[in-house]
Amino acid sequence: MNIKKNITNVRLTLPEGVQLIVVSKTQSNENIQEAYHGGQRIFGENKVQELVLKHESLPSDIEWHMIGHLQSNKVKYIAPFVSLIHSIDSYKLLKEVDKQASKNKRQIKCLLQMHIATEETKFGLSEEELISMLATIGELQHVQIIGLMGMATFTDNTSKVKAEFGTLKTIFEKLKSMNLPKNMVMKELSMGMSGDYAMAIEEGSTMVRIGSSIFGAR
Ligand SMILES: *Cc1c(COP(=O)(O)O)cnc(C)c1O
Secondary structure, eight states, rough: OOOOHHHHHHHHHHHOOOEEEOOTTOOOOOHHHHHHHTTTOOEEOHHHHHHHHHHHSSTTTTTEEEOSSSOOOGHHHHHHOOEEEEEOOSHHHHHHHHHHHHTTOEEEEEEEEEOOOOTSSSBBBBBHHHHHHHHHTTTTTTTEEEEEEEEOOOSSSSHHHHHHHHHHHHHHHHHTSSOEEEEEOEEEOOOOTEEETTHHHHTTTTTTEEEEEHHHOO
């Protein structure tokens, strides 16, 4: 695996305005260093413990994104440094992020994770749950919601995947046209992984989360 070359190749396929989040879960510090030396500064992890250890041992100018399911009782470990949490899937979790951000005297940027896949194992909010959160998000002074995240169903059925990304984009646009709390702005749409990011971009993604196309199969 030539990690630097793979990153360059992925970058060449991304339109301007689409950010690359390199998903480094399960990867060694050595592999991450190689990506870093290739110019990559944004990495995504899905486990708190791994994220904390990597943050401690890798260069301090890396922006660490939490992309996996997050338990409220573990927020405190990442609150001092995390750059963006993609996976807010309940109001309870958002409230805890707000509390821990306040303790660390910072603001934490977050995305609301929407449930768009048909698989039951994928986490995320329904549109109704999101709408019902809007009334109270404005009270949380240490979080900034900057967009939405979603994962499509893992399937070869491309029209299904496209439709799911399309659904997320529609919710994103609908929210954009609404009167949102002042700590909420619809700017980023995090959708697309190695297998489906081309489709996600066609449907309006602004952040792609890519692991195996860069590091090889896990
Ligand atoms: C692992 C993971 C990815 C990256 O998946 P690849 O298929 O390796 O690109 C993206 N998003 C989330 C939430 C993940 O857990």
